[in-house]
Structures are given as C-alpha cells and as structure tokens.
Amino acid sequence: MSTDTVAPSLPSPYALSPEARELLFTEARTASKFTDDPVDDDRLRAIWELFKWAPTASNVNPLRILYVRTPEAKDRLVPLLAPPNQAKSASAPVVAVLALDTRFTEHLPTLYPAIPQLKDAFEANPELREENASFNSALQAAYFLLAVRSVGLAAGPMKGFDAKAVDAEFFPDGRWRSILVVNIGKPAPDAWSTRLPRLEYEQTVQLV
C-alpha cells in the first residue's frame, strides 16, 4: 500500500481510551444469557463505589439497589418478570432490582448540608418530590449500568416486570419502589442478539 493512501492521523476528540470506550459504549451490549461464574460481594460494592459519584440534581441520590443472588430469593423474583425475561434472570448469577427511595428527602440534611431548608421544600411539594425522585433515580440507573460494565460484567436491563408485585414481595413497607431490573454476570457465548439501529446525528441534534 502506498503511504499516500494512508489517512492523516488526526488527533482523537476523546480523552477516554479506545479500550474504555469499547468497554462502556461501543462494544458493550445488553446480555440475555450468563455463565455460572459467581459475582462476589467485592464486585457488587465496586459497582456502587464508582457510580455513586456521578451527579444528581440537588445531590438527592434517590437510587437504591436490592441485589438478588441466593436461589431462594431468585425463586421469589423470577415469576414476577415478564415471561420472555424469566429465563434471562434465571441464568444470571445476580439480579439487581433498582428502586427509588420514596422518602429520599430524609437524607437531604446529610447530602446537602449547606441548604438545610431543602428537605422541607421538597416535602411541601409532592409533585416536585416525585418528579425529582423519578428523574434522578433514572440518571443513577444509567450510571449503574455503565458501572456494571466497568467491573468487567455484562448488564441486562429490563423494564418488563410486574413492578407492583415486585414491590409487594421485596419492599412490603412501601418505602422503595422498583424502577428497573438488571441481570448481571459474565455473558454466555450466545448472550447477544443483533445490535439494534440508532438514529442519525442529524435526526437528534441541532446546533444554534
């Protein structure tokens, strides 16, 4: 090959290494089937130690996690999932039920000590509180998924489950409310479906 057919080496726009971009974004995929390799406590904690730092509005941090790992606990969860999802979670060594804490405001004096009136402001406005809990717990769910990938595991997030039944089974006091179920583990060789398309840049981005 003649050297003048080689494209000039442009500086990369990324500060993140190619390996990290592949691990988190470009090569990462939603897994549907897992190996039997167990996931230990250290790795579950490492996920949290990473994603906890990513930002939420007013630092409210409303996301909570229930890790379902024992066979007994999985037997309680799996029947509450949509039928096409049951085999996926049954094969996962650990399944995270991500939930929002409906009483997240109790922690605001700890989380935002400079603004002590924040707790009362949220508690006086149920609509604001609900909107805030929903939005910020979803932000944190996304950080969580990338943190799972950061510990070298595959994540399989699923919206298809009976949230009311999951809450009744695992959160009977009504404080936590489930928002997403995430299968976690080493992906099996046949864990992947065909990658789904994305929209084009011009369909989703405007510049003024």
Place this chain on the structure above:
Amino acid sequence: MSTDTVAPSLPSPYALSPEARELLFTEARTASKFTDDPVDDDRLRAIWELFKWAPTASNVNPLRILYVRTPEAKDRLVPLLAPPNQAKSASAPVVAVLALDTRFTEHLPTLYPAIPQLKDAFEANPELREENASFNSALQAAYFLLAVRSVGLAAGPMKGFDAKAVDAEFFPDGRWRSILVVNIGKPAPDAWSTRLPRLEYEQTVQLV
C-alpha cells in the same frame, strides 16, 4: 519504608482503567465556570457517537440535543435560567439543552424493526408513552454527561431553568420538551465547589 508495611496487591475488581475511572467518576466534578476555549463541531459529534450506544428500554432513544453556542442563541437562553445559573451558562462555550422527543414513537419502525407493532402499542397508550419517554430520556441524559467527560470536557448539568419558557423559545412547534440544561467546556481554575457527600453503602444497598 519496610516492605512488610506494604499492603498485599489485591486484584482490582475493575476492568476499567484507573485513568478512566477518574475521568468519568471518581475525580470528575460538576463545573460552574469555564474558560473561553471553544468547543468545535467534531467534539460535539464525538459526544453523540459515544453515548448513542448505551441502552434504552425497547431501544426508543427519545433524547434530543440542542447545542446553544452562538452569542445570539446564548442571549436567548440565559435569561430563562434560574438567576444563580445564569453566570454559569454565560461562561460556558456551549450549552446543551437536552430534550425528549414527544413523538419518539415515529422512529420505532427504524429503531426496532423486528417488532413493527411497537409503534401502535405505544401510541395507543399515552401514559405508557409518557413514562417511557421520561425514563429513557433521563437514562440518556446520564449517558450524555459521562460522554461529555469522555471527550475531556467538564459538564455542568442544571435543573434550575424555566422549562416552559425554554420550550416556547427554542421548540415552538411543541415536539421537543426540555429536561436538562448542561454547560460544557474546559473548566476554569475556580470551577469547583466543595464535593457534596454521598450516602453509605449500607444505607442504599441490600443483598438477599
């Protein structure tokens, strides 16, 4: 120092490098003040080329981005922000208005070709459609923030703005609805406040 005071070298639970963990999570901070360094089109596109791959439920991808970069456009946006946020955005070389596409269902035949009935299912159920758009656009907003950090820039996400006024000013046809404003650029030396606390692992995680 005697070698027997050195802790044993345990294997890291992370597949992501220390540098990447710092860039995205552990050392990254919400910036409030920026240098004048411009942010070029290539970098704005690189953000999108990364975060677009992270998952959404049913692959709906409802997030849209308006990059506000010209002085004229910034003059239209800044007065619609909460007063404490105006100087932050005024100093940022580019400000992203993240929005959800209220008609995201139109793209579902492209995004999920294997299930052609998905579009009709969503369109027949306004509550499901709204919940789906809200949840998934928030997931994508989180991916976006980490992608900004991936191109070596600081992000300053803000919920404090007049969303109705921003929508009227920039999205008058009513299709896009703003959910978050994000200042983007190189952080100024005095860009940072004290880091806010996080909850403890035991307060937020349960294992069964």
